[in-house]
Amino acid sequence: SLIYALSAPIREAINLNGSATIHLDLLPGKPVDKVQAALSKPRGSRSMSKHLHSQLGIDGVKAALLRELTPADCFSDPALLAKAIKALPLTLVKTRPLDEAISSAGGVTFESMDERLMLKQLPGVFCAGEMLDWEAPTGGYLLTACFASG
Structure with missing residues (x-):
């Protein structure tokens, strides 16, 4: 429902600037300091994927978006990764074609x-x-x- 509420200004920004960047909060119920604290815990031999899942419940689509939209070096810095989780930039460049539209x-x-x-x-x-x-x-x-x- 949030995207519906913002669809007109997003579409206008794309038409005006060629793109619009929105920021996704992957963990809206957790403040950035708590996210950073969880990411700072030692992960031992576990993969980053397992660490994100066990510490923050990030998996599936959220994990895929984080991997796709975040530079690789960000994953080695808990502060940068926490900021990305709380404000993941997603650049939109066009609307979907009419035959795919809801x-x-x-x-x-x-x-x-x-x-x-x-x-x-x-x-x-x-x-x-x-x-x-x-x-x-x-x-x-x-x-x-x-x-x-x-």
Whole structure:
């Protein structure tokens, strides 16, 4: 739901600058000092992957993102790694193609309709739901809004 809330400004930044960087907090319930303390514990012969899992519960997608987006030398410095875990930079360069989209933006502008959602240029033609230019969540909420505006 956070990405839905930020999708318009992210899309605008990509259109304006060619990319947008967001920062992911992989452990929102833990302050950076606690993360650093856990990472500073000796790991012995365990791999960094096992250490991240046992100390912080980082595995799966979070571990993959951390490996993909963090320089290798960061893994040998608990302070740098803790900062990366708390603010992992992810650069976005484009939106997904329409045929892969869960939802889309754009549509008939509200300025082109009257208060009853009738097109000013085509009297008797009304717009509803996904025809409207709005940022909306998918699933039941979108269906409810479609039916309500219809």
